[in-house]
Amino acid sequence: MDIKHVKDYIYWLYYQYLLITCSYVLEPWEQSMFHTITVTVVAMVLYTAYVFIPIHIRLALEFFSQMFGSQPENMVSIMD
Amino acid sequence: MMRTNIVTSATGKKLQKLISLITRSGMEIAKRNGIANGGLYKRPFNESFEQAPMYVAVFTYVGFAVGTIFGYMRDCIRTFGLEKCHHSAEREEQKDFVPLYQDFENFYTRNLYTRIRDNWNRPICSAPGPQFDLMERVSDDRNMTFRFTGRIIKNVINIGSYNYLGFAETEHNAMKRVGNELQKYGLGICSTRQEMGNLDKHVELENLLAEFLGVEAALVFGMGFATNSMNIPALVGKGCLILSDELNHTSLILGARLSGATIRVFKHNNVQSLEKLLRDAIVHGQPRSRRAWKKILILVEGIYSMEGSIVRLPEIVALKKRYKAYLYLDEEHSIGAVGRTGRGVVEYFGMDPDDIDVLMGTFTKSFGAVGGYIAGKKELVDYLRSHSHSATYANSVSPAVVEQIIRTIQCLMGLDGTTEGIQRVQQLEENTRYFRKRLHELGFIIYGNDDSPVVPLLLYMPGKLGAFARRMLEKKIGVVVVGFPATPIMESRARFCVSAAHTREMLDTVLNALDELGDVMNLKYSRNSRSSRPELYDEASFELED
Numbered sequence: 001m002d003i004k005h006v007k008d009y010i011y012w013l014y015y016q017y018l019l020i021t022c023s024y025v026l027e028p029w030e031q032s033m034f035h036t037i038t039v040t041v042v043a044m045v046l047y048t049a050y051v052f053i054p055i056h057i058r059l060a061l062e063f064f065s066q067m068f069g070s071q072p073e074n075m076v077s078i079m080d
Numbered sequence: 081m082m083r084t085n086i087v088t089s090a091t092g093k094k095l096q097k098l099i100s101l102i103t104r105s106g107m108e109i110a111k112r113n114g115i116a117n118g119g120l121y122k123r124p125f126n127e128s129f130e131q132a133p134m135y136v137a138v139f140t141y142v143g144f145a146v147g148t149i150f151g152y153m154r155d156c157i158r159t160f161g162l163e164k165c166h167h168s169a170e171r172e173e174q175k176d177f178v179p180l181y182q183d184f185e186n187f188y189t190r191n192l193y194t195r196i197r198d199n200w201n202r203p204i205c206s207a208p209g210p211q212f213d214l215m216e217r218v219s220d221d222r223n224m225t226f227r228f229t230g231r232i233i234k235n236v237i238n239i240g241s242y243n244y245l246g247f248a249e250t251e252h253n254a255m256k257r258v259g260n261e262l263q264k265y266g267l268g269i270c271s272t273r274q275e276m277g278n279l280d281k282h283v284e285l286e287n288l289l290a291e292f293l294g295v296e297a298a299l300v301f302g303m304g305f306a307t308n309s310m311n312i313p314a315l316v317g318k319g320c321l322i323l324s325d326e327l328n329h330t331s332l333i334l335g336a337r338l339s340g341a342t343i344r345v346f347k348h349n350n351v352q353s354l355e356k357l358l359r360d361a362i363v364h365g366q367p368r369s370r371r372a373w374k375k376i377l378i379l380v381e382g383i384y385s386m387e388g389s390i391v392r393l394p395e396i397v398a399l400k401k402r403y404k405a406y407l408y409l410d411e412e413h414s415i416g417a418v419g420r421t422g423r424g425v426v427e428y429f430g431m432d433p434d435d436i437d438v439l440m441g442t443f444t445k446s447f448g449a450v451g452g453y454i455a456g457k458k459e460l461v462d463y464l465r466s467h468s469h470s471a472t473y474a475n476s477v478s479p480a481v482v483e484q485i486i487r488t489i490q491c492l493m494g495l496d497g498t499t500e501g502i503q504r505v506q507q508l509e510e511n512t513r514y515f516r517k518r519l520h521e522l523g524f525i526i527y528g529n530d531d532s533p534v535v536p537l538l539l540y541m542p543g544k545l546g547a548f549a550r551r552m553l554e555k556k557i558g559v560v561v562v563g564f565p566a567t568p569i570m571e572s573r574a575r576f577c578v579s580a581a582h583t584r585e586m587l588d589t590v591l592n593a594l595d596e597l598g599d600v601m602n603l604k605y606s607r608n609s610r611s612s613r614p615e616l617y618d619e620a621s622f623e624l625e626d
Contacts, residue, residue, distance in 0.1 A: 012600070015600070015601075016601075016602055018543065019541060019543040019544050019547060019601060019602075020139045020142065020143060020541060020543065021142060021143060021146050021543070022142075022143035022144070022146045022147045022541065022542050022543040023146060023543070024543040024546065024547055025147070025192075025195040025196055025542070025543060025546055026150060026195070027222060030150055034146070034150070
């Protein structure tokens, strides 16, 4: 029963996607084209996120920690 | 307060200042006591036009964008000849000339309307009562052509017809009088009102109608649309000003344009906007010559059919009296449908029909017939008898139809000896309140006044229009969905018209279907839904005093 519940929910999500993007009214070949384009675009966005976001976050953290982290060392040298 | 500025001496000026001081403080006392609007409204006026959350607008735009992109792509394919164009197109020889079908309306028809065209123009094969029969039709080529399968879908619940009082019936006793008149007079009139088409039945109807509305005289025409479009040019002309509501019906707009008067539009049901336009008109006069306007006519409707809102009549009549303008009230949807005894918005607000200069209405909606009328003072009606285009050139109303109208008005007034008329009006009021209350509770966005039988339910996204209508038909409920040209592009809706002939079971069937569809298609956008369950009181908070 749980599988059926999950399958119904996924079908409901697919139906919402069809209604919102107005692809419910398109002919079948237009729908296939639209689904292909959408899936391609979403896949590319996810791939870009997967490849680039960790690198950018690491670089940003390094940049900020360099700026803030090095300050106490400077203060220590002046106090000396 | 009359201010005479003739006295210019010092004591005179002091006296004037004293008078103005007293009146101002008098008004302030009234304000402090809380008389707002001078008590113009004798009953609460509840209208709501709730806005949907932001994501709904975003998704609607996304839907239209996808539709437009695919529309352009299909047009491209059709131009290059890869697909045959089944819609209107120019002939080969005409293709070098100015293109005829490139404007937005044709683009919309070709690419968006045709895809969901099967939800409109459905052929009906019985009377449009609370339930009707539909001919089943299918399309093999994506809605370009239809064919009938031969089957009939029986007993589809009808919440789209303007059958407010349920007079669109075929019951034998009800139609006996109409049948008799048909035997006596035949069906066609073959003449205009001014030549040989003025029957004694017309005179009887006009007298009865004048008595029903509480005015001096009335004039009846053969077509409701033609009543508006042909009579406004007879009343106003060049050098007059027409102030018309933003959402007026096409017949009023056509009549206003045909008349040649200057037209200015005020915001829908917005009395401040109307007052500003009136003041500008009176202060500045006609555009170039600065002369005073010959006549200022305010065009409003009783109930607006796409919004379900009721006109703010007491305030507009107060404005009209103050600025000496004329009021033309088009009661096509409100006559018979609102008011304690069904006499329209004038009775709904408890006002005097003499205050309104031209009362217009149609018999198509609540009376189950065809035609329209104009009612008012006797001089107005006598003038229109000779000067109206519709009275001079159009056929008058057929006698069987006149008998139907007479029958319904007599039923409403109680002159046929029964209380059936009042019962219908009360049943309609009860049905309206119940339907609207339940829809609010379910969580849909409904526009309009709480007392109007026209209920627009907002759907917003173009994809949902087709899906909604088709699914409701599968559940054997016939609805009317309205999209772009008739409504703003972002606010497509399904419009329900409650009828006195609907029983509680039918309304419950419809509401349950709507509940289910609202969950499946995610239509319950309202953030202010009112719950019907009463508040639960915590037992422990009751303290007994010993």
